[in-house]
Amino acid sequence: MNKLIEVKDLSKSFLINHEERESYAALRDVISKKAQKIFSFSGWKASKITKEEFWALRDINIDIYQGDRIGIIGRNGAGKSTLLKILSRITAPSKGTIKIKGRVASLLEVGTGFHPELTGRENIFLNGAILGMSRLEIKNHFDEIVSFAEIEKFLDTPVKRYSSGMYVRLAFAVAAHLEPEILIVDEVLAVGDAQFQKKCLGKMEEVSRNHGRTVLFVSHQMSAIETLTNKALYLQNGRLKNSGPTPEIINRYLHDYEETTEIKNYKQRSGNGKAKVVKLEVQKEGIRASAVKQGDFFNVIIGIECKENLPMDISFVLENIKEQSIYCTQLSDLQLPLQVEDYVEVEIPVPLSCLRSGDYLFSMAVFRPDKSEFYDTVLHFPLINIEGMRIIGSFPVDARWGDLYFPINWKVNPKL
Amino acid sequence: MNNKNEIENWDIIINAGSSEKHYWFDLWRFRELFYILSWRDIKVRYKQTVLGTLWSIIRPLLTTLIFTIVFSKIAKLENPSNAPYALMVFAGMLPWQFFSNALSESTNSLIGNANLITKVYFPRLIIPASSVITSLVDFLISFVILLGMMIYYQYVPSWHLVFLPIFILLVFFCAFGFGLYLTAVNVKYRDFRYIIPFIIQFGLYITPVGFSSEVIGDKWKLLYALNPMVGVIDGFRWCILGDEIHLNSFLFSVVVIIISMIAGIRYFRKMEKSFADNI
Numbered sequence: 001m002n003k004l005i006e007v008k009d010l011s012k013s014f015l016i017n018h019e020e021r022e023s024y025a026a027l028r029d030v031i032s033k034k035a036q037k038i039f040s041f042s043g044w045k046a047s048k049i050t051k052e053e054f055w056a057l058r059d060i061n062i063d064i065y066q067g068d069r070i071g072i073i074g075r076n077g078a079g080k081s082t083l084l085k086i087l088s089r090i091t092a093p094s095k096g097t098i099k100i101k102g103r104v105a106s107l108l109e110v111g112t113g114f115h116p117e118l119t120g121r122e123n124i125f126l127n128g129a130i131l132g133m134s135r136l137e138i139k140n141h142f143d144e145i146v147s148f149a150e151i152e153k154f155l156d157t158p159v160k161r162y163s164s165g166m167y168v169r170l171a172f173a174v175a176a177h178l179e180p181e182i183l184i185v186d187e188v189l190a191v192g193d194a195q196f197q198k199k200c201l202g203k204m205e206e207v208s209r210n211h212g213r214t215v216l217f218v219s220h221q222m223s224a225i226e227t228l229t230n231k232a233l234y235l236q237n238g239r240l241k242n243s244g245p246t247p248e249i250i251n252r253y254l255h256d257y258e259e260t261t262e263i264k265n266y267k268q269r270s271g272n273g274k275a276k277v278v279k280l281e282v283q284k285e286g287i288r289a290s291a292v293k294q295g296d297f298f299n300v301i302i303g304i305e306c307k308e309n310l311p312m313d314i315s316f317v318l319e320n321i322k323e324q325s326i327y328c329t330q331l332s333d334l335q336l337p338l339q340v341e342d343y344v345e346v347e348i349p350v351p352l353s354c355l356r357s358g359d360y361l362f363s364m365a366v367f368r369p370d371k372s373e374f375y376d377t378v379l380h381f382p383l384i385n386i387e388g389m390r391i392i393g394s395f396p397v398d399a400r401w402g403d404l405y406f407p408i409n410w411k412v413n414p415k416l
Numbered sequence: 417m418n419n420k421n422e423i424e425n426w427d428i429i430i431n432a433g434s435s436e437k438h439y440w441f442d443l444w445r446f447r448e449l450f451y452i453l454s455w456r457d458i459k460v461r462y463k464q465t466v467l468g469t470l471w472s473i474i475r476p477l478l479t480t481l482i483f484t485i486v487f488s489k490i491a492k493l494e495n496p497s498n499a500p501y502a503l504m505v506f507a508g509m510l511p512w513q514f515f516s517n518a519l520s521e522s523t524n525s526l527i528g529n530a531n532l533i534t535k536v537y538f539p540r541l542i543i544p545a546s547s548v549i550t551s552l553v554d555f556l557i558s559f560v561i562l563l564g565m566m567i568y569y570q571y572v573p574s575w576h577l578v579f580l581p582i583f584i585l586l587v588f589f590c591a592f593g594f595g596l597y598l599t600a601v602n603v604k605y606r607d608f609r610y611i612i613p614f615i616i617q618f619g620l621y622i623t624p625v626g627f628s629s630e631v632i633g634d635k636w637k638l639l640y641a642l643n644p645m646v647g648v649i650d651g652f653r654w655c656i657l658g659d660e661i662h663l664n665s666f667l668f669s670v671v672v673i674i675i676s677m678i679a680g681i682r683y684f685r686k687m688e689k690s691f692a693d694n695i
Binding site for chain 2: 088090094098
């Protein structure tokens with residue numbers, strides 16, 4: 001078989017600056033620190049920057065052959081995106097060698113380089129060129145792209161006037177018509193409505209299966225990985241933990257995932273242990289889930305075990321990834337505290353369907369109603385991932401958007 | 417392990433720590449991206465600001481007017497040129513404005529295209545290069561005014577005009593060389609961009625824009641030509657107005673431009689790899 005990519009002993013490290021809060025250095029800081037060093041009598045004390053080396057990837061060895069459709073799975077921070085970035089030559093490795101045969105196109109974001117002032121037509125050419133298509137290729141595919149995106153009418157409208165759905169459709173349509181030997185795709189399918197997602201998946205499947213193209217694909221959606229890929233790489237803390245046929249690797253990953261997200265093994269907790277949280281999971285329509293779609297309601301199931309007959313009250317805090325609380329509720333808000341003999345299961349129908357996409361934590365406490373004793377407290381347990389729009393307009397959705405998101409129709413009042 | 421055949425088969429080999437072998441070939445391969453990014457910058461510039469075109473006319477005109485009044489009428493500097501003072505100032509203003517626009521555009525270019533740099537691979541050199549092109553368009557527009565002014569003053573340009581493209585290229589390289597260095601520094605030290613307007617303003621005073629470089633004594637001519645724009649502006653006046661040119665200091669400026677260009681490219685390429693991590 002024809003080997004297209006060979007990765008040998010690949011490692012990537014970042015220096016993390018513990019003192020600086022901003023991601024980039026300011027010349028003013030560097031100068032003032034130098035000055036402090038010179039003028040301060042205490043010598044080096046004045047400027048204490050602790051630099052820590054962080055290995056995003058460690059000793060990765062992979063061989064990829066022609067026609068392989070490879071899914072890359074792992075938890076957040078496992079190094080998936082870094083691996084894709086190195087393979088697409090955006091960032092350089094710290095150690096190791098990579099050899100690649102053929103043209104690589106990477107799709108790490110939908111609509112990279114789209115300019116809001118330019119029209120749909122112009123952006124197709126711009127985006128196509130950025131993704132590595134030649135002018136001729138774009139011209140040949142132009143009609144296909146336009147009809148795939150369903151934007152015929154708005155071809156000559158600046159994309160800043162597009163709805164976010166149209167924007168995403170156009171962006172994906174361009175990307176879907178790339179024809180490289182190797183296609184690298186980061187989690188870009190988490191955008192757009194379900195129907196369009198399906199269409200995109202179908203298109204990708206067709207491209208990889210029928211045209212023998214090699215695809216590397218990162219996603220949190222196991223279902224997408226399963227339908228699109230035949231082999232999978234499982235990354236954990238920057239190391240390649242497993243690789244092999246997709247179903248097998250997904251099973252292993254899910255098994256690990258459940259183990260680490262099992263409340264029994266969770267370390268950040270305290271309390272006197274008279275009662276203990278032994279079950280904690282998110283359910284959607286009665287089925288356990290680790291992720292739900294944006295806009296869906298979900299329930300949290302808490303199982304508590306105790307050795308003796310105890311009165312108890314329970315409080316529950318939903319937190320964002322920065323451990324700030326978003327929503328808080330307590331059993332005794334509306335009802336009487338419980339009296340539990342051996343085991344009780346409570347269900348909290350979380351009344352929020354408007355969480356922004358991202359990861360959410362939660363904290364909880366089980367305590368005697370007069371707060372004289374805390375039986376068990378759990379802090380910042382990673383509870384759930386909300387899947388949803390990664391891009392709104394042309395902006396990536398991240399913490400800056402706040403914790404809540406609801407699409408609303410802005411009302412524009414005409415001038416009188 | 418690898419026999420010779422196999423090594424030759426690979427299209428891309430990325431080794432940690434070593435720079436890429438096919439860099440210049442890659443640059444050529446990505447030329448279409450260069451065209452389209454230049455086209456985007458130009459299009460957006462003249463689309464967003466209705467005043468875009470007007471602005472590139474008004475600015476050099478007004479500055480020329482002021483400089484003519486200040487240096488010619490108030491400071492009463494001599495005019496060694498055969499051309500009217502205003503024309504001499506404008507012939508210097510053209511390359512200077514091109515240079516200063518190109519410098520500030522290219523300095524901010526990498527930061528302004530951060531989303532591209534973190535998401536797609538291409539030789540990063542394309543970005544500052546295409547940003548300089550926008551300034552070239554501005555330059556061409558202002559050049560039309562120069563023609564207008566010549567008609568107004570009924571001044572016939574010298575036959576040297578045919579060499580003008582060479583001098584335009586010199587300004588281009590001058591701005592590009594410094595711009596490469598500055599934009600790479602700007603990625604690392606984000607507050608660096610605040611220094612640029614100062615550098616440009618400072619440059620305007622130490623460059624013979626509002627006056628002729630003949631004003632400088634012969635003793636200092638060579639030292640003065642350390643500022644590469646001195647040679648370039650002298651060259652422009654030689655081309656357009658047929659003024660005398662001090663050959664030694666001109667060549668000296670050219671050498672400075674070539675050195676800064678090489679240094680700029682080397683520094684840029686050294687930093688290029690870490691752009692995506694730092695930006």
